[in-house]
Amino acid sequence: MKKTQFFPRSLVFGILLFASLLLAGGFTWKEEWFLQPANFPAPVYNSKANPVTDAGFKLGKKLFYDPILSADYTISCGSCHIQAAAFSHHGHDLSHGIHDLLGTRNAPGLQNLAWYSRYMWDGGITNLDLQPIAPITNPVEMGDTLSAVIRKLNADPQYPGLFEKAFGTNRISTDLVMKALSQFMICLVSADSKYDKVMRKEGVVFTADETAGYQVYRQNCASCHPEPLFTNQQFRSTGLPVLEEGDEGRYLVSLDSSERFTFRVPSLRNLKFTFPYMHDGRFYTIDEVLDHYATGISHTTRPDPSFILPDGSPGIRFSPDQRKTLKAFLLTLNDTAFVKNPLYDEAGSQLYIK
Amino acid sequence: MKSIITLSAALLLLASCNRKMTPGSDGKDASSTLTLSFENYAGDKTVSMNGENYTNASGETFSVTLLQYFISNISLKKTDGTIITLPQDSSYFLVKESLPASKQITLHVPKGNYTAVTFMLGIDSLRNTKPLSERTGILDPAGGAEGMYWGWNSGYIFFKMEGHSTAIPDNKAGTKKFRYHIGLFGGMNSPTVNNIKNITLDLKEKQVAKTGAGKNPVIRVHTNILQMFTGTENISIAKNPVVMVSPFSKHIADNYASMFSLAAVDNK
Numbered sequence: 326m327k328k329t330q331f332f333p334r335s336l337v338f339g340i341l342l343f344a345s346l347l348l349a350g351g352f353t354w355k356e357e358w359f360l361q362p363a364n365f366p367a368p369v370y371n372s373k374a375n376p377v378t379d380a381g382f383k384l385g386k387k388l389f390y391d392p393i394l395s396a397d398y399t400i401s402c403g404s405c406h407i408q409a410a411a412f413s414h415h416g417h418d419l420s421h422g423i424h425d426l427l428g429t430r431n432a433p434g435l436q437n438l439a440w441y442s443r444y445m446w447d448g449g450i451t452n453l454d455l456q457p458i459a460p461i462t463n464p465v466e467m468g469d470t471l472s473a474v475i476r477k478l479n480a481d482p483q484y485p486g487l488f489e490k491a492f493g494t495n496r497i498s499t500d501l502v503m504k505a506l507s508q509f510m511i512c513l514v515s516a517d518s519k520y521d522k523v524m525r526k527e528g529v530v531f532t533a534d535e536t537a538g539y540q541v542y543r544q545n546c547a548s549c550h551p552e553p554l555f556t557n558q559q560f561r562s563t564g565l566p567v568l569e570e571g572d573e574g575r576y577l578v579s580l581d582s583s584e585r586f587t588f589r590v591p592s593l594r595n596l597k598f599t600f601p602y603m604h605d606g607r608f609y610t611i612d613e614v615l616d617h618y619a620t621g622i623s624h625t626t627r628p629d630p631s632f633i634l635p636d637g638s639p640g641i642r643f644s645p646d647q648r649k650t651l652k653a654f655l656l657t658l659n660d661t662a663f664v665k666n667p668l669y670d671e672a673g674s675q676l677y678i679k
Numbered sequence: 680m681k682s683i684i685t686l687s688a689a690l691l692l693l694a695s696c697n698r699k700m701t702p703g704s705d706g707k708d709a710s711s712t713l714t715l716s717f718e719n720y721a722g723d724k725t726v727s728m729n730g731e732n733y734t735n736a737s738g739e740t741f742s743v744t745l746l747q748y749f750i751s752n753i754s755l756k757k758t759d760g761t762i763i764t765l766p767q768d769s770s771y772f773l774v775k776e777s778l779p780a781s782k783q784i785t786l787h788v789p790k791g792n793y794t795a796v797t798f799m800l801g802i803d804s805l806r807n808t809k810p811l812s813e814r815t816g817i818l819d820p821a822g823g824a825e826g827m828y829w830g831w832n833s834g835y836i837f838f839k840m841e842g843h844s845t846a847i848p849d850n851k852a853g854t855k856k857f858r859y860h861i862g863l864f865g866g867m868n869s870p871t872v873n874n875i876k877n878i879t880l881d882l883k884e885k886q887v888a889k890t891g892a893g894k895n896p897v898i899r900v901h902t903n904i905l906q907m908f909t910g911t912e913n914i915s916i917a918k919n920p921v922v923m924v925s926p927f928s929k930h931i932a933d934n935y936a937s938m939f940s941l942a943a944v945d946n947k
Contacts, residue, residue: 455811458820499821577832
C-alpha cells in the first residue's frame with residue numbers, strides 16, 4: 326500500500342475522468358485505488374495477501390449486487406447495504422432478508438472497513454474475508470448455504486470466466502469469493518467529508534458553530550468515537566433501555582458477563598445517510614440520540630462509567646448552544662461524494678462488467 | 680576445529696529433529712500406516728440413527744439424529760519415547776456417524792511400535808484464525824465443514840449432536856428436539872470460553888501397535904456419548920435442550936473430554 330495523498334479536491338475531477346475513461350473503454354483499475362487517506366492511519370486489512378485489481382474489484386462489486394448469493398435469488402448484499410444510504414439499510418430499523426424475514430439488528434453503513442479489526446455490532450467476526458459467510462448463511466438474511474452458493478457460481482455462464490480474469494483460475498472456491506467481495510469492500514473508503522478537507526487543510530475551514538461543536542465533540546464523544554474513524558471499535562454500553570427481545574450484544578460472543586449489553590462503538594461518519602441509529606435502529610434522528618445521551622440513559626443496562634455524572638446520575642448534560650454546535654459539527658462528517666461515487670454504483674457494474 | 684563445531688551442530692540438529700518427527704512433510708519416512716477407528720456408543724449399545732432410545736445419567740430417554748465431531752492434531756508415541764506429530768495440514772478429520780468411511784482414519788507414519796496416541800477433539804485456535812486459503816477440504820466452511828462453522832462468531836463447531844427426547848417439553852414447532860453444538864476456541868481479540876480438549880490413549884492398556892510393511896494396525900476407539908451427560912456435572916436434556924455458544928457449553932465439553940476409551944489394538 327502506498328502512502329499517497331488522497332484525491333480530495335480532485336475527486337470531482339477524478340469522477341469525471343473516470344466516467345470519460347469508462348466511456349472510452351480504456352479504464353483499468355489500479356491497486357492505488359485502495360488508498361490510505363492522508364489523515365488516516367495505516368489500514369488493518371492485509372491487502373498484500375489480496376491486492377485490489379481491476380478484475381477483482383469488478384468481480385467483487387458484481388457479487389455484492391447479485392442476488393445469486395441468496396437462497397431464492399431475491400436478496401443481494403446491496404439490498405441491505407444501499408450506497409445512497411452510505412451502504413446501510415435505508416430507513417429500516419431492523420434488516421429485511423429473504424421472504425421478508427426480519428433480522429434482529431440494524432444494518433450498519435459500510436465504510437472504511439479496511440481499518441476495522443472486528444465486524445458486526447458484537448465484533449463476532451474478526452476478518453473481513455470471513456464476514457460474508459454470516460449474511461449468506463443467516464436464515465433471515467440471504468438464507469442460503471455456502472456450498473449452494475459456490476455451486477451456483479460455478480454453474481453460472483459468467484462467473485467462472487470472471488474468476489479466471491481476477492484470480493487466474495475458473496475454479497470458484499470459498500476463499501476466492503470472499504477475496505473478491507473484500508476487494509470491493511475495502512475500496513469503500515469514505516474520507517472526503519468537509520471534516521476531512523478541513524483536517525487536510527484543503528482550503529476549507531469550519532464555521533464558528535462547527536468549530537465550537539468540534540470542541541463539544543472532543544470533550545464528550547471522542548473517547549469512544551475518536552478521529553479519524555470516529556470509532557475506537559471497543560464494546561460499550563450507552564445504557565439503552567432493554568426492549569422486548571433484549572439483545573445482549575458483545576456478551577453473545579465473549580460470554581463475559583461484564584460485557585452484557587455492550588456493542589461495538591459505531592462510526593459517526595455519514596450519519597445523514599445511515600439513520601436509523603443504534604444496534605436496533607430505535608432512533609430515527611440525531612436529536613433522539615442526543616436526547617438519549619442527555620436524559621435517556623438507563624442504569625439497567627449498566628452504562629459505561631464515563632456517562633455517570635458526579636451526582637451518580639447517568640447522562641451528558643449539554644446546554645442548548647452546545648447541542649446546536651455539536652450537531653453542526655456532526656454534519657461536517659457527511660461525505661456526499663462517497664454516496665454518489667460511481668465506482669461503487671450498482672448500475673456501474675452493469676455498465677462495464679461484461 | 681571449525682568443521683568439528685559445524686559437524687557437531689549438525690549432529691545436534693539431527694538428534695533434535697529425531698526427537699520430534701513429522702512424517703511426510705519432509706519427505707521422510709511415512710512408509711507404514713495405522714488406522715484410528717472411531718466407534719460411537721451409548722453405553723454398551725452402538726449408536727444408530729434409526730430412532731433407537733438410550734438413557735442418560737439423569738434418567739432421560741433420547742434418540743440421536745445427528746452426531747459428528749472434529750478430530751485433529753494427531754500425534755503418536757513410539758516405544759523409545761519419540762513423539763511423531765502428523766503434518767498439521769493433513770491432521771484434520773470430521774468423524775460423522777452418518778458416514779461410515781469418516782470413522783476410519785488412516786494415518787501414514789514411520790515404521791515402528793507405538794505406545795500412545797494423542798488427538799484433539801476440536802480445531803486448534805490457530806487454524807480457527809487462519810485465512811480461508813488455508814482452510815480447504817474438511818475445513819472449508821462451504822465444503823467439508825459446512826454445518827460445523829459459525830459464520831456470525833467466526834469459528835468451528837467441534838462437536839455436534841442432535842436428537843429427540845421425550846423429557847423435553849414441546850418446543851414452538853411441537854417437536855422435542857435437542858441440539859448440542861459445542862465449539863469455542865478461546866477467542867480472537869479477547870478471551871472467551873475454550874472448549875478444545877486433548878485426549879491421550881495409552882495403547883499399552885491393550886497392546887503396542889506395530890506398523891510395518893504389509894501391516895495396518897487398527898486402534899479401536901470407543902466414543903461413549905452417554906459420557907457427555909455426566910462427569911463434572913450432570914446434563915439434563917429437559918433443562919438444557921439447546922446448548923451452543925454459552926458458558927454452559929463448558930460443562931458439556933468437560934464431560935465429553937472423557938468419552939473416548941481404547942477398545943482394542945488389532946495388530947493386522
